Amino acid sequence: MSPAPPEAALTLRDRFEARLGGLVLRAPARVQLALSGKPQVRLDGQKLDPGIQLTLRTLERRGAPTLIVGAPGNNPEPAEARARVRHQARLLSLVKTEVGDVRDLEIEGADGALRARHYRPPASGASENAPLLVFFHGGGWVTGDLDTHDEPCRMLCRHAQVQVLSVDYRLAPEHPFPAGVRDALAAFRWAVAHASELGADPHRIAVGGDSAGGNLSAASAQLAARDGGPAPALQLLIYPALDLTDARTASGRMFANDFLLTERDLRWCIGHYLSGTEHDPTDPRVSPMLGESLSGQVPAIVITAGFDPLRDEGEAYANALQHAGTRVVLERSPELIHGFLNMTTAPTARDATLRLAGTLRASLALAK
Secondary structure (H helix, E strand, C coil): CCCCCCCCCCCHHHHHHHHHHHHHCCCCHHHHHHHHCCCCCEECCEECCHHHHHHHHHHHHCCCCECCCCCCCCCCCHHHHHHHHHHHHHHCCCCCCCCCEEEEEEEECCCCEEEEEEEECCCCCCCCCEEEEEEECCCCCCCCCCCCCHHHHHHHHHHHCCEEEEECCCCCCCCCCCHHHHHHHHHHHHHHHCHHHHCEEEEEEEEEEECHHHHHHHHHHHHHHHHCCCCCCCEEEECCCCCCCCCCCHHHHHCCCCCECCHHHHHHHHHHHCCCCCCCCCCCCCCHHHCCCCCCCCCEEEEEEEECCCHHHHHHHHHHHHHCCCCEEEEEEEEEECCHHHCCCCHHHHHHHHHHHHHHHHHHHHCC
């Protein structure tokens, strides 16, 4: 098991700017648009949230306009990209949502121990025998960890009244495909086997994650259905990456630049994820969208963002699941961008996350 990565130091200036940014994100829309220096962005019949527009403009002014690779022309080493993502996540989560209990533990991955973090809802909620969400963080299979997604897990735990088991699966390029998929399936099976120890309902164990984590959730749900083993009660796919081939949807072309997750980010991440392997990107473990048959899949919640290059593939997957007979809830936040789960200092992103949590809570209640 790899040691926990070191904490990135936050300077006083970092903290001041983060808190000031939080205040500005609660200012009237006209103030936010004025500070962004541009009229409100309108594209594909959608209006970009003014607070998100200001955030993007601020990142652009700082020379870091993309989610992973940073400034144009930059080709960072994985360690550099991980440090950037980790630092940015800390800036956006200075105030943490309170939950009942949080503890770090080790679980069994596909090839050894993995770090994980277990969250329990507040005592006033249904903590004992609560449903459990096995959560896989986003970050393009290369970046992200338990800490970058600590606040999203806290919000889901508290507001969905669900236990969360956040899994630190192995990252590329040190551990390229299929390491992440194998770890995801192993983590789900570990959760099923240890449900009583966690105090969770063994019949309501879901898998879920954002972006790359959504990819791993969809792939592991397909594998569980195929191999006849225990199946998740639900799959929660938050702006998931589902087709890693060179095919591009309309949203992939329309939002390829300027909306945080860019075409350059995607190519960099996929290149590392599939590095040193001979696996075809059409393999459904890589691209769950391309599964030969989607019949027999567990119920799904698919969350998309309007200004996200991955929007259309997420919605196409939801429609394909539904056509194959799966119960699906599809929700789009038309004013938001990829990564909004980590941007809940912006009121619109927070509201979308709370809606997501409400949908998850209601869907797991139906799984009883």
